[in-house]
Amino acid sequence: MNIAHVVTSRMFQLTMATAVVVLLGACASPPPPAPPPQSYVALLPSPDGSIGKVVVQGQRGEQFLTLAQQGALLDGSQPPFAVSTAQLERDFGAAMKARPALPEQFLLYFEQGGAQLTAESQRLLARIVERAQTRLSVDMSVIGHSDTQGAANANEALALKRATAIAEQLRDLGLKNAVMVVESHGERNLLVPTPDDTAEPRNRRVEITLR
Amino acid sequence: MKIPHHKALHALLAGILAFMATSASAQTPPTPVGYVKTVTGQAWVTTAGQRLPAAPGTAIMIGSQLKTQADATLGVTFKDNTLMSFGPDTELTVDEYLYEPAQGLLKLGTNLVKGSLNYVSGVIAKLKPDAVAVKTPTGIIGVRGTQFVARVEEVK
Numbered sequence: 001m002n003i004a005h006v007v008t009s010r011m012f013q014l015t016m017a018t019a020v021v022v023l024l025g026a027c028a029s030p031p032p033p034a035p036p037p038q039s040y041v042a043l044l045p046s047p048d049g050s051i052g053k054v055v056v057q058g059q060r061g062e063q064f065l066t067l068a069q070q071g072a073l074l075d076g077s078q079p080p081f082a083v084s085t086a087q088l089e090r091d092f093g094a095a096m097k098a099r100p101a102l103p104e105q106f107l108l109y110f111e112q113g114g115a116q117l118t119a120e121s122q123r124l125l126a127r128i129v130e131r132a133q134t135r136l137s138v139d140m141s142v143i144g145h146s147d148t149q150g151a152a153n154a155n156e157a158l159a160l161k162r163a164t165a166i167a168e169q170l171r172d173l174g175l176k177n178a179v180m181v182v183e184s185h186g187e188r189n190l191l192v193p194t195p196d197d198t199a200e201p202r203n204r205r206v207e208i209t210l211r
Numbered sequence: 212m213k214i215p216h217h218k219a220l221h222a223l224l225a226g227i228l229a230f231m232a233t234s235a236s237a238q239t240p241p242t243p244v245g246y247v248k249t250v251t252g253q254a255w256v257t258t259a260g261q262r263l264p265a266a267p268g269t270a271i272m273i274g275s276q277l278k279t280q281a282d283a284t285l286g287v288t289f290k291d292n293t294l295m296s297f298g299p300d301t302e303l304t305v306d307e308y309l310y311e312p313a314q315g316l317l318k319l320g321t322n323l324v325k326g327s328l329n330y331v332s333g334v335i336a337k338l339k340p341d342a343v344a345v346k347t348p349t350g351i352i353g354v355r356g357t358q359f360v361a362r363v364e365e366v367k
Contacts, residue, residue: 038362038364039347039348039349039362039363039364040361040362041352041359041360041361042359042361043357043358043359044357044358044359044360045358046331046332046357047331047358050356050357051357052332052336052354052355052356052357052358053354053355053356054352054353054354054355054357055352055353055354055355056350056352056353057350057353058349058350058351073349073350074349074350074352074361074363075349075350076350088360091327091360091362092298092327092329092360092362093298094284094298094299094327095284095296095297095298095301095327095328095329095360096296096329097284097296098249098251098284098285098286098296098297098298098329099249099286099294099296099329099331100248100249100286100288100294102294103288103292103333135248136248136249137246137247137248137267137268139246139288141290179246179268181290188313189312189313209292211248211288211292
């Protein structure tokens with residue numbers, strides 16, 4: 001028996017011993033945990049706290065997510081799994097930190113028939129300008145609405161007149177360079193549903209969104 | 212008789228050309244569907260073959276490709292208040308965007324090629340959930356009014 005032979009047979013014994021241990025291990029204990037998912041989606045609560053739903057239609061199946069921090073592989077091959085806060089932070093910390101400020105919405109109300117703001121809404125204008133100026137880069141929409149009193153096309157024009165008047169005032173108050181989209185929805189988008197030809201102060205409004 | 216005839220023809224042709232020129236220039240330029248709001252590091256917005264470094268206020272159009280480099284992040288707000296932000300080494304294209312709520316025309320279709328995305332739903336998802344889809348190489352993400360995060364590992 002030379003040295004080389006001894007070494008080889010010892011190695012063979014060791015290998016066999018290892019194989020037996022591995023086999024025994026496989027029988028005795030649960031399967032090892034799956035590796036962390038690669039391409040996946042995870043559901044989070046909305047900024048308002050509500051939890052919606054996510055559907056994944058993958059090449060290998062369809063999955064529904066309905067719980068916060070529930071995840072699914074994008075190929076849809078496995079049932080949903082829990083995603084730890086630590087893993088979310090590791091995989092999405094940078095993307096979450098880059099999230100833009102939530103858009104802000106304001107409603108301005110008008111006296112009947114014209115583009116004259118109510119006294120309370122007039123005071124709100126300065127506040128809107130202030131909020132807009134806290135944003136690094138602001139784009140805004142100014143959408144005019146009317147109530148249903150009078151003809152639809154007259155209301156379309158009246159709502160545009162309201163929106164235009166407000167946009168002008170906002171520019172004068174300091175938002176000269178903001179991107180503004182000014183539109184009229186006339187009587188087509190009522191805040192408070194009413195029959196036709198109904199005066200309703202809450203429908204005579206301009207909606208402003210700061211983004 | 213011949214000369215006036217030619218003149219008339221020339222005038223007519225010039226008229227047609229002038230009309231074509233004005234109608235071309237009168238075409239409304241495409242309106243942005245969103246704007247860049249946050250950037251750290253180097254990120255790019257490529258629209259119609261033109262690549263611009265992303266900065267707050269950079270316009271996003273239908274067809275724009277958004278890209279972050281290895282150490283960069285980017286955040287975008289769309290017209291309907293949808294928020295999308297991206298971690299490092301990410302690529303997403305804006306394939307479809309329709310936001311005409313008064314006409315019921317709503318669509319938000321994007322393609323996440325690689326990287327990480329944080330999505331917060333806006334008005335489109337609220338009014339017409341089926342209208343929102345994020346395509347990825349292995350599956351499509353649909354949304355029912357919520358926030359989600361998604362990560363696409365590039366196939367090497």
